[in-house]
Amino acid sequence: MIILKNISKSYGSFRVLESINLSLEKGMVYGIVGENGAGKTTLFKCIAGLEKFEGEITSNFENLKNHLGYLQADPFYFSKITGREYLQLICNARNIKESEFDEKNIFDLPLDKYAVLYSTGMKKKLAITGILLQNNDVFILDEPFNGVDIQSNIIIMEIIHTLKKLNKTVIISSHIFSTLNDTCDEIHLLKKGVFVKSVLKDDFIKLEQEMKDFTIGNRIAKLNLN
């Protein structure tokens, strides 16, 4: 179990997160939704320990980051490193003796090509493969469906279902509500660094409608489209 207690984060005078409280259980999938700049990635970085913050994060693990697989929204790759070498690096970092990369290449990536030459979706799929090979207990997936083709989206959704069955904890952010609807147990709406709403599966449709009404409002009407 991971407990976030009063997590706040500021960049200078700009408050990005304000008193975030959240309990993350094993075998549960959590969705975090919010507009661009709402603080989702900052929250993920705080959980991962990549950002300093006020408040406290406790877990059952001695060092949470060593059990955490973090899929960044925009994964970084070195200029001349192949997909296979990237996976090797990720495994080496956690002392995992893995060599069957071809067998575990479920997205059929060209592992012997330079990763930097991959398309956006392929880069994301390589990063997902990497964190899956690490046998993590907790997964943070920042926009896992962005730029990924429809077939791979189906595979990613199935991976999330499998992780849930394996009693892993999964936290996802996505702008595609339907993907969260299909995978999450809970969704938290983040707005200007504050959780303004938290809903369980039964109320997802209602939340989606509320978000649509709020987001669209009368913006389209202003265009006077004929």
Added chain:
Amino acid sequence: MKHYFQLHYKMFDRQTANFGFNVFFRIIFSLAIFVALSIFLFSKTEFAPFIFILISQILISKLSEIERNDFLKTTFHKKEYIQVRIIENILCSTPFILFLLYEFKPLHAIGLLLLSISISFLRLKNGFNFTLPTPFSKKPFEFSVGFRNTILILLALYAITIIAIYVHNFNLGVFALIATIYTCMTYYSNTEDEFFVWIFNQNSKQFIISKIKRAILSSFILTVPLTISISLFFPTLKNNSTGIFTYQSLIPFGILLLGIVNIINAVICKYSSFPSKISFANNFILGFAFLFPPLLLFTIPYFYSLSIKNLKETLNDNT
């Protein structure tokens, strides 16, 4: 076109500002290093002008990369594009041309100028089309990336070693060995994204030690063949005045040992400002220690303690 070069100057100025130093100071410092290395090269071998031309053209060829040139082509009219490329290449080759003139090598200087201008019309692929295999793939990333980025330089240095053996020029061989060691050091000049340190299941001490071990083993792969070759082909040196033989073959091993210490210095220097880029001051200390090795006795403990301190946060190390 004027705006383009002003923009480049601004970018250079901003990069310099990140180091906390005045742009003019950095230019003067870079030129001083360039002159010092050039004097060293010209004092060691008669092939220096050719090596000089080769190095300059490898550096200038970076400006001919396809992506970069496609951007320039879409930004400028055809005539302006050609002018920009020629001016860029002449500007970059100017220090080399001036030094060749200083060394009374006018023909080489003219040759270099003409070569630089003609290369302006080339559009080169960024690196090779194919994935270059490396002996470092099992333990990425510094050496696998560095090896691919500097393959032409490494090939040139290996070729220089063969020439040194062929023409019985011990100093030239030593130059190639030192340059190879320096090339390995440059693999640690860029600080990686914090994520690639964060992923490691190690405390800061274990992390640094494993990085050092990897650097030593990997650099051996590139430097030991040169060291052994030079040793084998230049076993002894006879002093003509005294008639005494000295074991010249030991010198390359001494250089290798010193080189390895310098590579360790480069590894820990990389993390001395982490997660920020290596500070200018630390870069200066690293370079100075390379030229004045006794300084390594002080820089290694200094960089090591800074690295351990800086890595603790990213690795969530409470030890």
